[in-house]
Amino acid sequence: MKTIQSFSTQIEIGDITKSTFSSVIESYSKANIIIIVDENTHDYCLEFLLTNFSALANAEIILLPEGEENKVMEVCFQVWETFTEFNFSRKDLVINLGGGIVTDMGGFIASIFKRGMNFIHVPTSLLGMVDASIGGKNGVDLNGFKNQLGVFNDPSHIFIDAAFLTTLPERELYNGYAEMLKHGLIADEKLWNDLIKIESDEALIDEKLIYRTIKVKLDIVEADPKEQNVRMKLNFGHTIGHALESHFLSFTAIAHGHAVALGICAEAFLSLKKKKITPEEFNVIETVIIRNFPMIQLTDEDITDVIARMKNDKKNNGKAINFVLLEKIGSAVININLKEKEIGEALFHLNLLGSALN
Ligand SMILES: NC(=O)c1ccc[n+]([C@@H]2O[C@H](COP(=O)([O-])OP(=O)(O)OC[C@H]3O[C@@H](n4cnc5c(N)ncnc54)[C@H](O)[C@@H]3O)[C@@H](O)[C@H]2O)c1
Numbered sequence: 001m002k003t004i005q006s007f008s009t010q011i012e013i014g015d016i017t018k019s020t021f022s023s024v025i026e027s028y029s030k031a032n033i034i035i036i037v038d039e040n041t042h043d044y045c046l047e048f049l050l051t052n053f054s055a056l057a058n059a060e061i062i063l064l065p066e067g068e069e070n071k072v073m074e075v076c077f078q079v080w081e082t083f084t085e086f087n088f089s090r091k092d093l094v095i096n097l098g099g100g101i102v103t104d105m106g107g108f109i110a111s112i113f114k115r116g117m118n119f120i121h122v123p124t125s126l127l128g129m130v131d132a133s134i135g136g137k138n139g140v141d142l143n144g145f146k147n148q149l150g151v152f153n154d155p156s157h158i159f160i161d162a163a164f165l166t167t168l169p170e171r172e173l174y175n176g177y178a179e180m181l182k183h184g185l186i187a188d189e190k191l192w193n194d195l196i197k198i199e200s201d202e203a204l205i206d207e208k209l210i211y212r213t214i215k216v217k218l219d220i221v222e223a224d225p226k227e228q229n230v231r232m233k234l235n236f237g238h239t240i241g242h243a244l245e246s247h248f249l250s251f252t253a254i255a256h257g258h259a260v261a262l263g264i265c266a267e268a269f270l271s272l273k274k275k276k277i278t279p280e281e282f283n284v285i286e287t288v289i290i291r292n293f294p295m296i297q298l299t300d301e302d303i304t305d306v307i308a309r310m311k312n313d314k315k316n317n318g319k320a321i322n323f324v325l326l327e328k329i330g331s332a333v334i335n336i337n338l339k340e341k342e343i344g345e346a347l348f349h350l351n352l353l354g355s356a357l358n
Contacts, residue, residue: 002211006218007225009154011134013211016122016161017052024120024157025055025093032092033059034083036106038066041098044167045124049097059095060086064102068256069249071101071140073149079109093118096155099125099172100132100256104147107138111153120157124164126176126204127257130183130213133158135221135234144249145312146242152226160214165205173204174292175257178237180209181288182264183216186233189330191216196288232334235315236324237264240346243309247302254296261293265353266346270338271325273345281329290353297354303347307340 001014012019025033033056037046042063050056062079064070094117096106103121110119123133139150165173177195184192191212198204217234224231241256241263248254254262265286272282298306307321315322320337327333 002207004214004218006222007136007154009136009156009158011158011160011214011218013160013207013214015163016049016159019159019161020157021122021159022053022055025053025095028093028118029055032086032088033095034062034088034092035059035095035097036062036064036079036102036109037097038064038099038102040066041102041124045097045122045164048164049095049122064098064105066101068101068141068245068253071105073140073142076105076109076112076140080113083109083113088113088117090114090117093120095120095122096133097122097124099123099128103128103133104138104150105140107153107155108140108150111138111151116153119155120159121155122159122161122164125168126165126173126210127179128176129160129162129165129210130176131179131217133160134214134217135231136225141246144246145309146246160210162205162207162210170201171255172257173201174261175255177204177292178257178261178264180213182234182237182260183213185264185268185285185326185329186236186324186332187216187220187330188212189328192329196284229334232315233324233332236326236332237261237267239263239310239313239315239321239323240266240306240343242313243306244296246309247306258293261289262296262350265289266350267323268326269346269349270323270342271327273342274325274336274338276325276327276333277329281326284329285326286353290357295350295354295357297358298347298351303344303351306347307343310343 004011094110096103110117121133123129136152136154139147142148237260241260245259268285271277310321323336
């Protein structure tokens, strides 16, 4: 069991039955415990917790509809109404058992209700373990724009047990892999080199790699918890990634991790065009992304809408579209303003890859 204390959050990585989870929930024996799940974590993860922890016998279960299209205020309102009906109070405990959508939304729901309930995260997707549950960002989407409403607020505990990953669909493992690759690219060349050697799904379920990836994120978050400067590096791949994710949400939704992988490819292309990385470095990055993620085709209308969506990105400075670019593998620079024409070229390049490979 590895334990990390980061600000007010205790993070435990290892077998949850051997962690302090049991004593944490027992300390709420006089309070209500609410477990928030989505349809899949209800079916695949909940029983494990209920069977192993008798203190959860009377827990109330809140079921969220699965999928990014449901990461919205309307669903939160329904949950807050239920919390009100059940008379839940600030002293009660919310356990968010799920992927990044459940931890983002559950953290937000708990943070807002009665000005803040206690909450803990038990991430069950790889992306949730290495990224979404870490760093205190909670929130929901608004009108198709990602994470427009939210708060910074830390859970008291995060319990990361890779055993939950055995039921995670293969494509979801790769969505987590995208964020792991990003962590290596922006801050840890050795991690990147180890990650790109992975050749099987099983090798992705590796507590040591999960721990190293979390450490990269924590080091950055601890230096800049409210994203005033260096934390922006974590958004590498996300300016284009989020815009692609939002654009496709209403028709053929693409998962967050997949969108980030495409964003990494396009933003590495921009890093090359700005002469920040070498052609050799770009080729390695592009090859890794192509090998592990499906490429997509983009029409001119798609490209126009994706660029329009980037103008609403939270990281922008006034009207300019603000990027994080790589200056080498293992190091990133923030606040690079790019012109729409340059961004269009990167999206055009993505489309060429999609057309060539499909
Ligand atoms: N807060 C942050 O800092 C942060 C960082 C990165 C991403 N995010 C957010 O995270 C979300 C993406 O997270 P995600 O990829 O985990 O998506 P997700 O929560 O939708 O989970 C992916 C899929 O896997 C299922 N699932 C989860 N655990 C499972 C298990 N153990 N067995 C079987 N099925 C399981 C889910 O039901 C879902 O269908 C996005 O909304 C993104 O914006 C937040």
